[in-house]
Amino acid sequence: MPGIKGPSDYSQEPPRHPCLQINSKEPFNAEPPRSALVSSYVTRVDLFYKRNHGPIPVVDDIERYCFDISGLIQTPKKLYMRDVRMLPKYNVTAILQCAGNRRTAMSKTRKVRGVGWDVSAIGNAVWGGAKLADVLELVGIPKLTSRTQSGGKHVEFVSIDKCKEENGGPYKASIPLIQATNPEADVLLAYEMNGEPLNRDHGYPLRVIVPGVIGARSVKWLDSINILAEECQGFFMQKDYKMFPPSVDWDNINWSTRRPQMDFPVQSVICSLEDVQSIKPGKITISGYAASGGGRGIERVDVSIDGGKTWLEASRSQKTGIPYISDHESSDKWAWVLFEITVDIPHSTEIVAKAVDSAANVQPENVQDIWNLRADANFFMLQNHQFIFMLPHMEIFFSVLTFKFVFLSVFFSLLHAVFWKVCKPPKSSAHGPATYPIIGCLISFHKNRHRLLDWYTEILAESATNTVVVSRLGARRTIVTANSKNVEYVLKTNFNNFPKGKPFRDILGDFLGYGIFNVDGELWRMQRKLASHVFSAGCLREFMMSTLKDEVRNQLLPLLDSLADTSKVVDLQELLKRFAFNMICKVSLGVDRCCLDPSQPASPLNKAFDTASEISAKRSAAPLFLVWKVKKWIGVGSEKRLKDAVEEVRTYVEGIIHHKKRKMNENREKLGEEDLLSRLIMAGNNEEVIRDMAISFIMAGRDTTSAAMTWLFWLLSCHPFIEEELVKEINNMEKSMLDYESLKGLQLLKASLCESMRLYPPVAWDSKHAMADDLLPDGTPVRAGDRVTYFPYGMGRMEALWGKDWYEFRPSRWFIEPASYHGGSLKKICPYKFPVFQAGPRVCLGKEMAFIQMNYVVASILRQFEIKPVVSEKPVFVPLLTAHMAGGLKVVIQKRNDSR
Numbered sequence: 001m002p003g004i005k006g007p008s009d010y011s012q013e014p015p016r017h018p019c020l021q022i023n024s025k026e027p028f029n030a031e032p033p034r035s036a037l038v039s040s041y042v043t044r045v046d047l048f049y050k051r052n053h054g055p056i057p058v059v060d061d062i063e064r065y066c067f068d069i070s071g072l073i074q075t076p077k078k079l080y081m082r083d084v085r086m087l088p089k090y091n092v093t094a095i096l097q098c099a100g101n102r103r104t105a106m107s108k109t110r111k112v113r114g115v116g117w118d119v120s121a122i123g124n125a126v127w128g129g130a131k132l133a134d135v136l137e138l139v140g141i142p143k144l145t146s147r148t149q150s151g152g153k154h155v156e157f158v159s160i161d162k163c164k165e166e167n168g169g170p171y172k173a174s175i176p177l178i179q180a181t182n183p184e185a186d187v188l189l190a191y192e193m194n195g196e197p198l199n200r201d202h203g204y205p206l207r208v209i210v211p212g213v214i215g216a217r218s219v220k221w222l223d224s225i226n227i228l229a230e231e232c233q234g235f236f237m238q239k240d241y242k243m244f245p246p247s248v249d250w251d252n253i254n255w256s257t258r259r260p261q262m263d264f265p266v267q268s269v270i271c272s273l274e275d276v277q278s279i280k281p282g283k284i285t286i287s288g289y290a291a292s293g294g295g296r297g298i299e300r301v302d303v304s305i306d307g308g309k310t311w312l313e314a315s316r317s318q319k320t321g322i323p324y325i326s327d328h329e330s331s332d333k334w335a336w337v338l339f340e341i342t343v344d345i346p347h348s349t350e351i352v353a354k355a356v357d358s359a360a361n362v363q364p365e366n367v368q369d370i371w372n373l374r375a376d377a378n379f380f381m382l383q384n385h386q387f388i389f390m391l392p393h394m395e396i397f398f399s400v401l402t403f404k405f406v407f408l409s410v411f412f413s414l415l416h417a418v419f420w421k422v423c424k425p426p427k428s429s430a431h432g433p434a435t436y437p438i439i440g441c442l443i444s445f446h447k448n449r450h451r452l453l454d455w456y457t458e459i460l461a462e463s464a465t466n467t468v469v470v471s472r473l474g475a476r477r478t479i480v481t482a483n484s485k486n487v488e489y490v491l492k493t494n495f496n497n498f499p500k501g502k503p504f505r506d507i508l509g510d511f512l513g514y515g516i517f518n519v520d521g522e523l524w525r526m527q528r529k530l531a532s533h534v535f536s537a538g539c540l541r542e543f544m545m546s547t548l549k550d551e552v553r554n555q556l557l558p559l560l561d562s563l564a565d566t567s568k569v570v571d572l573q574e575l576l577k578r579f580a581f582n583m584i585c586k587v588s589l590g591v592d593r594c595c596l597d598p599s600q601p602a603s604p605l606n607k608a609f610d611t612a613s614e615i616s617a618k619r620s621a622a623p624l625f626l627v628w629k630v631k632k633w634i635g636v637g638s639e640k641r642l643k644d645a646v647e648e649v650r651t652y653v654e655g656i657i658h659h660k661k662r663k664m665n666e667n668r669e670k671l672g673e674e675d676l677l678s679r680l681i682m683a684g685n686n687e688e689v690i691r692d693m694a695i696s697f698i699m700a701g702r703d704t705t706s707a708a709m710t711w712l713f714w715l716l717s718c719h720p721f722i723e724e725e726l727v728k729e730i731n732n733m734e735k736s737m738l739d740y741e742s743l744k745g746l747q748l749l750k751a752s753l754c755e756s757m758r759l760y761p762p763v764a765w766d767s768k769h770a771m772a773d774d775l776l777p778d779g780t781p782v783r784a785g786d787r788v789t790y791f792p793y794g795m796g797r798m799e800a801l802w803g804k805d806w807y808e809f810r811p812s813r814w815f816i817e818p819a820s821y822h823g824g825s826l827k828k829i830c831p832y833k834f835p836v837f838q839a840g841p842r843v844c845l846g847k848e849m850a851f852i853q854m855n856y857v858v859a860s861i862l863r864q865f866e867i868k869p870v871v872s873e874k875p876v877f878v879p880l881l882t883a884h885m886a887g888g889l890k891v892v893i894q895k896r897n898d899s900r
């Protein structure tokens, strides 16, 4: 058609709002955050979901733009925009909703295909345009015609965009003629959306709006209208957007047995609780939308705060000032209804909403019952389940522990295996069920057993989606991934399906008890809430800052001074480890240090921690899990020593708790204790939980930061230029005293630390265990019980994520403008691309503190001292206990000449 064309590539896409969550980039499919839906009755255009199957058409001359109406009619006609505008203009408030809305939730039950959508592939808009019934009168079809004289019964709308599904042809769809010619059905040829001309994404210059019917029939960028005897034979009418019973799957599907889907079913979605982190027990307001198809009103919305046992009715509304009455002429029949209810919620609960429409259709209770192959209009099937955790998300410190055990168990179960197959998805994993050819075998595994991390990194890099599936006869299937989309899915999007799982609880339970690292579900939520509350208190940061200053000034620097005087060789890693141990003991228990000097013996508590963690780690290293179980049962060998060490740690911590409690009782008025333990006690927790939490904190804070700093010092010794720049940055600081504010200015230092953790992450691997069958975003199927391991070490080394020079230590890659180190700003790096602090609900709570501590320590050392490693070979990264440097880092320390 003149005036408009459909491009064959994506070089001319319009600008879009950055808040949209992109489900597919080309073609562009995106939806807004849930909160955007309930924030207004009419959805903003820029936040309205966008659903495309090809590149967005381009109008080059609106004057010449026209469309044909032809087919089984007497007088075919060409219509221009001015002809359409001449007809009476109607404004119809109607939702547009994709049949794929909520497809993602659906796919959690069984595998479905298509672009994934959360709950926001829906919007409510005021559409302005001519009624199709009036337009069809122009070609001689009277109102309320079900069949033209020449046998036309359907109205087909054809667009101009080029769609893959139509083999490069245009998108098209049809509706029955009787609906098209019924003025009451309000089918529009719309040129306005919310009072503005349509924008390109939504069909400029002219689109069809079929109210009450799935969005797929509302064809955008109208190019022609055909009157047909049969419904449209296009892909989206015949091979898509149909519903099938659960017995049908992709192998036995017969598309012609079902009618194309038209009206959508009744449904409701809770939108207000998107940020579950901010929810606290007590009064909360639950709000969302409810809608039904075919112009049916919403009779009721029921909300349950006990998982469906009892129900409360929510209030419904549309336009302000007008009470909503379903199916009344004062309400917008094609629009959605917003609902709201304020409830008092207990600690943790499951909140569910369900809607009933004016035809008494009720949203079904269960996904499984009504699962359908394409998961179209899956809102049929889903009540809006939302699990509300009361806890802000984030794990304390690095998830060191998990990592160790995961790694060990993966490593050694691999090592002792007899049969191997390491499989990876085929490079071309476009569509259809992926097959997994065998690529690895016993031999290559054995050849690589000394460099397992790098070997994994290599096979992940070779895989098209940076994901491999490792399976071994009789053992748990393990999916190892370095794909940030997958990582986001496991750590956040479908968090509830990926708990740590029992395998870890078993191994670590004796040591960590019910500590936060070692539990899932309710127990975890409770502790997480408590911990994040404690961590977010501003005074804890102050306490940690003053402790840090004190420890550096009075312990670390004097020790380095004396070491510089003697030029003795010391293990910097051990020194930094002890420093970190002292810090964490002070901050979490409020007790004093042990000796920093590596040549002096460590404190008994430090030693007991070492023993307990080492033996726990070795458990998973045992060739057979049974070995340690048996040993434990009869209480011999390493298991005996573990028991003793755990006993010692526990007795010690319990002693501190008792002492604290006594002191707190003695002077009740002075409750302002600053350390974590005091806060836990004040929060009134069970003593065992307090003890286990404190032990978990210490474990986490113990030797993660020290490993990161050790690697940084080594990397700097290989890159003297960067060290020089760093020293400049530190000396350029306005104040000579380092404090919280000035630390934030040390951008190059922060970038260098990130860069060191990218290459040598303190947590090299971490795993979760799937509760139910699932599908990762890259198409890898997950079965219930599978282990899913994300791999920060490999991720830091993926060309796909960091470019060809990933192997280089180059802090400038963290800057927005790499050329200007000093004063430049750092890029925001997606946490799922760089998950060294984990990410999502269990993200490390101590992340900020870890950075403050590392910045402060490194800056304090660098400004006064030079660290000279005494060996020059490349150190070895051992990810077993913590990701430390094998054998430590032996250095001599010298005073820096230009130090202030």
Ligand SMILES: Nc1nc2c(c(=O)[nH]1)N[C@H]1C(S)=C(S)[C@@H](COP(=O)(O)O)O[C@H]1N2
Pocket (backbone or CB within 6 Å): 048, 049, 050, 051, 052, 053, 054, 096, 097, 098, 099, 159, 160, 161, 171, 201, 202, 203, 214, 215, 216, 217, 218, 219, 220, 221
């Ligand atoms: N020409 C054309 N029309 C189309 C589509 C398309 O890809 N091309 N997608 C359809 C689908 S599946 C939906 S859900 C709606 C989405 O409309 P929106 O992008 O304006 O929200 O448009 C429909 N009309």
Ligand SMILES: [Mo]
Pocket (backbone or CB within 6 Å): 051, 097, 098, 099, 100, 214, 215, 216
């Ligand atoms: Mo759609």
